[in-house]
Amino acid sequence: MSTNIVRCISCDGFGWFEDDFSGEAEDCDWCGGVGYVYRTANNTDAKIPRADLETVSEELERLETIRMREL
Numbered sequence: 001m002s003t004n005i006v007r008c009i010s011c012d013g014f015g016w017f018e019d020d021f022s023g024e025a026e027d028c029d030w031c032g033g034v035g036y037v038y039r040t041a042n043n044t045d046a047k048i049p050r051a052d053l054e055t056v057s058e059e060l061e062r063l064e065t066i067r068m069r070e071l
Contacts, residue, residue, distance in 0.1 A: 003038040003039060003040050003041075004038070004039050005036050005037070005038060005039070005048070005056060005059050005060065005063060006036065006037060006039045006045070007035065007036055007063065007067065008028060008030050008031035008034070008035055008036055008037050008045075009030070009045070010028050010029070010030035010031065011028035011030065011031060011035060013035040013036065013063075013064070013067045014028070014035060015027065015028055015031060015033045015034055015035035016028055016033060030045070030047075031047055031048070032047045032048075032050075034047070034048050034053070034060070035060075035064070035067075036048060036060055036063060
């Protein structure tokens with residue numbers, strides 16, 4: 001099964017949300033604060049486990065650079 005790393009559709013890559021009422025930020029539940037998720041061949045999204053972060057860090061940096069340029 002092949003997987004790709006894609007921007008989290010819930011937080012749009014930010015990795016967190018700011019509460020409209022309190023102004024406090026908390027990690028996105030969908031991606032766990034990473035901003036990106038694994039997407040499988042059957043279009044299922046899953047959190048990237050903390051244990052995988054070192055392995056995929058270069059790809060995450062590349063994707064984050066692209067996202068920053070879009071802003």
